[in-house]
Amino acid sequence: MTVQAATDGVAWNAFVAAHPAGTVDHLWQWRHVIADALGHESLYLEARRATTVVGVLPLVLVRSRIFGRSVISLPFLNYGGILADGNDPDVVQALIDAARDAASRFGGSHVELRHTRRQSATLPCRQHKLAMLRDLPASSETLWTALDRKVRNQVRKAQKAELTVASGGVELVDEFYxxxxxxxxDLGTPVYPKALFTLTLQTFAREARVVVVRHGRQTAAAGISLTFGRTVLNPWASSLRELRPLCPNMLLYWTLLEQAVADGAEVFDFGRSSPGAGTHQFKLQWGAVEHPLCWEYVLLSRPEPPDQGPSNAKFDRAIAIWQRLPLGIANRLGPIVAKHLP
Incomplete structure (x- = not known):
């Protein structure tokens, strides 16, 4: 078995599509989106037996002025990590070893593998995030009747408030952003550059969709979905706080779910959440089921896995300061800072 830098994106995507744990985030095209929008190089590793691909591992070499150098699979996205044919432990270990070598050459302090399940019994693992998934029925009518009465009432409230919905592609990116x-x-988080979303919508033109909810001429809520196989993932969504009494976020999610059913999807992935967070509770009310994620770490120059998320109390003051910034300043500074927050 050999491990090397992959060069064939077609073969890579075919392996990802055939693997039961493959996700849209594993696809080859993200290496170009992340490089062009966020400035980070990638190293996509493949394991082969003779000429047959038996495992893949997409890596991004992150140079952060805040956290230093690290190697992550995958930053800025929900999922990543190793896909091994038949979950072969020899393939898993070979890819881990290659990732360690790559991080050492790069000068990274650690490798972060954002797995949906534990792949190695020897690596430290953090289970601080949940994937939130809901199985979908064959019809939107069945989905509607299965929803909690409170959820249905809030969707009706938005409809009675004469909120309107539009769906499309990159032409709606300005409204989304x-x-x-x-x-x-408002959350105190530096925003990603608009280029990340523009390039995502252009690169995944067939798989990506933007949904916007409008109140008159004002955009009240917006989200992006990505289809992969029989799963629809919603990685990004937001609504305006001042219009939340009209429930535009509820109409947004009902529309995303209804469209997923119409497209023949079997699973709706609400994206990851931190246990107990507001987004966690919001997704539960739609019938999402918790699936604990396992982020595994190869540690090179640090004694324990990093805790770099906004839930870490040491970032409370920075979050409070960011929340008070004028929107124009936050939008100018945010994309500069966000690329250093993987």
């Missing part, structure tokens, strides 16, 4: 960037400022 207007809502998303304001919500990120």
């Amino acid at each position: 207007d809502v998303f960037s304001r919500n990120m400022r």
Whole structure:
């Protein structure tokens, strides 16, 4: 068995599509999106037996002025890590060893593997995030009747408030970003550059969709979905706080779910959440089921896995300061800072 840098994106995507744990985040195209939008190089490793691909591992070499150098699979996205044919432990270990070597050459302090399940019994693992998934029925009518009465009432409230819905592609990215960037400022989180979403929608033109909910001429909520096989993932969504009494976020998610059913999807992935967070509770009310994630770590120059998320109390003051920034300043500074927050 050999492990090497992959060069054939077609073969890579075919392996990802055939693997039961493959996700849209594992696809080859993300290496170009992340490089062009966020400035980070990638190293996509493949394991082969003779000429047959038996495992893949997408890696991004992150140079952060805040956290230093690290190697992550995959930053800025929900999932990543190793896909091994038949979960072969020899393939898993060979890819871990190759990732360790790559991180050492790069000068990284650690490798972070954002797995959906434990792949190695010897690596330290953090289970601080949950994937939130809901199985979908064959019809939107069945889905509607299965929803909690409170959820249905809130969707009806939005409809009675004469909120309107539009779906499309990259032509709606400005509306999406207007809502998303304001919500990120309100949360105290630097916003990603608009280029990340523009390139995502252009690169995955067939798989990606933007949904916007409008109140008159104002965009009240917006989200992006990505289809992979029989799963629809919603990685990004936001709504305006001042319009939340009209429930535009509820109409947004009902529309995303209804469209997923119409497209023949079998699973709706609400994206990851931190246990107990507001987004966690919001997704539970839609019938999402918790699936604990396992982020595994190869440690090179640090004694324990990093805790670099906003739930870490040491970032409370920075979050509070960011929340008070004027929106224009937050939107100028955010994309500069966010690329250093993987």
